[in-house]
Amino acid sequence: MLVVRDVVRGLYEGRYIPGQRLVEPDLVRYYGVGRSTVREALKQLTADGIVVTYAFRGAQIRKLTRAEAANLFAITEVMLGLVARQAADHMDSKEKRERLQAHFSAIANHSESDGHFAFLQHRNRYFRVLIDIGRNEEILRLLPRLQVHLIRNHAILPPTERIKGYRRITQAVLRGDGQGAEHVTRQYIASIASSTLPYFPE
Missing domain, CATH: 1.10.10.10 (Winged helix-like DNA-binding domain superfamily/Winged helix DNA-binding domain)
Incomplete structure (x- = not known):
């Protein structure tokens, strides 16, 4: 609609x-x-x-309180960590590696002049590829229900930090390191949360 x-x-x-x-x-x-x-x-x-x-x-x-935003981040951290772990565990072909690298390149090469919404489209496609590689359609159904756009105005990291975070996730997934991929993904989301939550009212 x-x-x-x-x-x-x-x-x-x-x-x-x-x-x-x-x-x-x-x-x-x-x-x-x-x-x-x-x-x-x-x-x-x-x-x-x-x-x-x-x-x-x-x-x-809807206007989130700090506690509501913290809960949203906590759920997102766990879910995306699982996404990265499962993708790493199923990283077993050249085609999958090339797909992931292509979507990471779209993030890394994003120009700020293209606007933040264009970046978010690249980010969403990146995680959809991870979900597809990890073969977890339930995550694909659940993830859109997380209302991350309600925290969008606070959660903008500098481009260099964003790229660094996605590079670490991509490298761990490409290595087939499930535990490492989950760890760096959760670490990345936690870093966003720590810099964002103070802006929400208690």
Whole structure:
């Protein structure tokens, strides 16, 4: 659905921010759709945990507390660590190695002038490749439910640090080092959490 996709993209790009109200008539005019379409989109966003609705106040983008953000990071760390471990354990062909290297190269060669959303697309494709190599379709179903875009405005590392983190993950996976791949992946997510959580209200 157009409205749902654009609100999520807008969170990544900073057009929408946690705590922002979503007023139905404004959304109708902005997207050029009917009120029923907007209401369905808000229901979907609410079901996905992106929007909260209050009586007499309408809908707004969910604003995480520090504890909620910490829980989100903790779950993400475990899940992505598992993704990296399983990919390393199944890294058994030249084709898989080349696919992973190609997606890491897309991250490493990303230009900041292309925008942060373009980087996030490279990142998402990178992890989808890891999931595919690791043969865990359950992770593929669960991962989109983690509302990481709700912490996007706080969780921007310098490009050099991002590349360093993904390089370490890629190298461990390519070596077939499951334990090492899980460790460096969890370490990378934990480093993002430690620099991000102080920005959330208690």
